[in-house]
Amino acid sequence: MNRTFGCVRVVWNRTLAARHARWHAERKSTSYAETDRALTELKKVPDLAFLNEVSSVPLQQTLRHQHNAMTAFFAKRARYPRYKSRHGRQSASYTRSAFRMRDGQLSLGKTPGTLSFVWSWPKVDVTALDPTTVTVSRDPDGRWFVTFAVDVEAPPAPDPTGQVVGVDLGLTDFAVLSTGERVPHPRHMQRRERRLKRYQRMMARKEKGSNNRAKAKRKVARAHSRVRDARRDFLHKTSTNMVRRFDAIAVEDLAVANMVRNRSLAKAISRTGWAEFREMLTYKAHRDGRTVTVVDRWYPSSKTCSACGRLLAQLSLGTRRWTCPGCGTRHDRDVNAAKNIAVAAGLVETMNACGADVRHEEPPSVPSAMNQEPQPARVGLPRV
Secondary structure, three states, rough: OOOHHHHHHHHHHHHHHHHHHHHHHOOOOOOOHEEEEHHHHHHHHHHHHHHOOOOOOHHHHHHHHHHHHHHHHHOOOOOOOOOOOOOOOOOEEEHHEEEEEOOOEEEEEOOOOOEOOOOOOOOHHHHHHOOEEEEEEEEEEEEEEEEEEEOOOOOOOOOOOOOOOEEOOOOOEEEEEOOOOOOOOOOOOHHHHHHHHHHHHHHHOOOOOOOHHHHEEEEEEEEHHHHHHHHHHHHHHHHHHHHOOOEEEEEEOOHHHHHHOOOHHHHHOOOOOOOHHHHHHHHHHHHHOEEEEOOOOOOOOOOOOOOOEEOOOOOOOOOOOEEEOOOOEEEEEHHHHHHHHHHHOOOOOOOOOOOOOOOOOOOOOOOHHHHHHOOOOOOOOOOO
């Protein structure tokens, strides 16, 4: 399998380099058929004769994956594909012509014997599986995985609940709902950071290229894997719970790439997993027939009173509670923002959203309802 991973890396990197060179020299894209013919020529090169020692199916699948990646890049759905490194995650995919699955025993093409694995789905009989694709992967921490792709019927969509919610993501709490509920931060990285630093110091003392350094490097990778797995488990459980409880969910469009430029908050923001959480919400809501609405990032949700609609001129980040000078309502910053996000997404209708029908305690009052018109969202600081 390690030899197969190495051949997959060679094919991916050489094909990507050829694509890149042809595009910059001739301004022509490369089709999958052309890369397939180029792979045949690569196998004839004496220095690359080892490509014939492994199954050809993972190499062809690599070309398909790269073609899909380039298609997604030109469609502006993904970034430009990167070169594969031997130090990252390794994988090889086999289609039905290159593996055999009988009585729970897996055999791969040009691999002697059967591949032993531990089945992770106790409610599913592994002997009854008829997978279309098998992917074998290895993480940097040394863990191996076998993934089966199986054609199954889509699960029935859950019944509507009639509930909607606005979600405000933050650093104090991971999420605050417009219902007043708070989802605290699990802080997985903070609990394991001390041990991770110790492992990193141990690795730094080892001689480069030695076996001891390789062992220490696996310990560091394993510590990172524990944090990643715990974070992903938390995000899956939180997103699934929200999709099952609410028919419509409104979240704020956060520019995480821009927010991490703040050196004081970059470390805390990078650990939250906001972008991954939003992706999970989106695909689970689409699968279950729910709705996810994204509110413009420049919408002043924290500075707007959810009771009367008054907009404050200033509100510092350190202010967690404030009283509206117009209607006198006492607000929690995060709960108020979540309520305003739900209103801005059109999930909740409020009679006093514009503030025209509310009696204010001090002048100047907000304009009348006839003089208030919605303004288009603009890039930049919100107007106050």
